[in-house]
Amino acid sequence: MKLSTKGRYGLRAVLDLAVHADDEAVALSQIAERQGISINYLEQLIAKLKRAGIVTSIRGAQGGYMLAAPADEISVGDILRALEGDLSPVDCSIVNSNEGNCDNADSCVTKYVWKRISDSINDAVDAIKLAELVAESKKVQAEVGMTDPKAKQTCGK
Amino acid sequence: MKLSTKGRYGLRAVLDLAVHADDEAVALSQIAERQGISINYLEQLIAKLKRAGIVTSIRGAQGGYMLAAPADEISVGDILRALEGDLSPVDCSIVNSNEGNCDNADSCVTKYVWKRISDSINDAVDAIKLAELVAESKKVQAEVGMTDPKAKQTCGK
DNA sequence: AGTATAACCAAGTAAATTAATAGGAATTAA
DNA sequence: TTAATTCCTATTAATTTACTTGGTTATACT
Numbered sequence: 001m002k003l004s005t006k007g008r009y010g011l012r013a014v015l016d017l018a019v020h021a022d023d024e025a026v027a028l029s030q031i032a033e034r035q036g037i038s039i040n041y042l043e044q045l046i047a048k049l050k051r052a053g054i055v056t057s058i059r060g061a062q063g064g065y066m067l068a069a070p071a072d073e074i075s076v077g078d079i080l081r082a083l084e085g086d087l088s089p090v091d092c093s094i095v096n097s098n099e100g101n102c103d104n105a106d107s108c109v110t111k112y113v114w115k116r117i118s119d120s121i122n123d124a125v126d127a128i129k130l131a132e133l134v135a136e137s138k139k140v141q142a143e144v145g146m147t148d149p150k151a152k153q154t155c156g157k
Numbered sequence: 158m159k160l161s162t163k164g165r166y167g168l169r170a171v172l173d174l175a176v177h178a179d180d181e182a183v184a185l186s187q188i189a190e191r192q193g194i195s196i197n198y199l200e201q202l203i204a205k206l207k208r209a210g211i212v213t214s215i216r217g218a219q220g221g222y223m224l225a226a227p228a229d230e231i232s233v234g235d236i237l238r239a240l241e242g243d244l245s246p247v248d249c250s251i252v253n254s255n256e257g258n259c260d261n262a263d264s265c266v267t268k269y270v271w272k273r274i275s276d277s278i279n280d281a282v283d284a285i286k287l288a289e290l291v292a293e294s295k296k297v298q299a300e301v302g303m304t305d306p307k308a309k310q311t312c313g314k
Numbered sequence: 315a316g317t318a319t320a321a322c323c324a325a326g327t328a329a330a331t332t333a334a335t336a337g338g339a340a341t342t343a344a
Numbered sequence: 345t346t347a348a349t350t351c352c353t354a355t356t357a358a359t360t361t362a363c364t365t366g367g368t369t370a371t372a373c374t
Binding site for chain 4: 161197
């Protein structure tokens with residue numbers, strides 16, 4: 001029941017992109033370096049984001065990536081689903097088809113459990129817009145900048 | 158972001174146990190057969206449930222398993238956490254320690270996302286009591302019993 | 315007392331998935 | 345023309361999952 005590095009790295013990458021975008025395209029190498037993620041791996045993640053229409057790209061020298069929409073129109077849910085696929089705790093095929101269909105009442109009933117988990121996850125991530133994270137990120141950055149190094153710890157937990 | 162068969166089979170097994178318990182212990186072999194799960198594998202799952210204090214066992218001939226508490230005092234959350242471990246979308250160690258600590262504001266901010274997902278999952282599963290599922294299961298069973306075979310389909314989706 | 319039934323335990327294994335790595339082709343600004 | 349960059353595909357190492365195997369211990373029943 002864990003997100004893979006796709007979701008973890010990928011969300012950070014999009015956030016980095018959103019924070020550092022000044023209507024110039026941002027090169028993947030910059031994101032990779034700032035976030036400490038292998039550029040080759042990040043390439044695969046951003047490809048998913050592009051396919052999902054979350055980012056656009058400009059090829060060639062001075063090229064890079066940009067958000068395809070304003071940060072307040074992109075939800076964390078959009079991003080995570082693009083990276084991880086469906087966020088349901090079981091495969092749709094299990095819910096829809098008959099891995100122990102109603103011959104087995106218990107299988108049937110547990111499907112409602114999976115549905116409720118799935119809905120709660122999707123509601124949670126759809127409620128968080130990228131813009132919120134950008135604002136929070138800039139705030140944190142500012143705080144760290146103005147206090148002494150030990151202040152970092154307040155953020156950990 | 159998927160539950161493993163541990164959670165899926167295990168919840169079904171506990172539900173089966175709850176449905177078929179008439180203050181007699183239920184043998185694992187019966188649960189395994191009814192649910193179509195390998196008994197050897199199920200053994201490993203029920204061991205987790207026992208360690209977590211969700212079921213108790215009686216050894217020897219005529220032995221078996223019983224719920225350790227009334228079904229309305231056991232939540233689906235208790236069961237799934239026993240089987241799957243922590244239901245957070247990332248390892249606690251990532252949230253607590255510094256996989257890119259606040260040197261990297263973005264890592265710092267995404268931790269709040271993981272926390273919100275985690276809370277929503279746990280709230281959802283803790284709100285569902287085993288007793289609810291037992292009632293639902295008995296209802297479904299009754300429905301299937303009294304209608305023709307084709308009625309099964311209403312349950313699938 | 316003997317036997318069948320059951321829980322309990324530990325180790326091994328095959329398949330799948332994850333998390334990368336590697337190497338190059340296509341595109342474009344300078 | 346060159347350097348920077350996206351884009352694409354294939355391979356690989358490590359990890360995790362989903363079992364299987366082969367026992368042992370405990371206990372009711374005869």
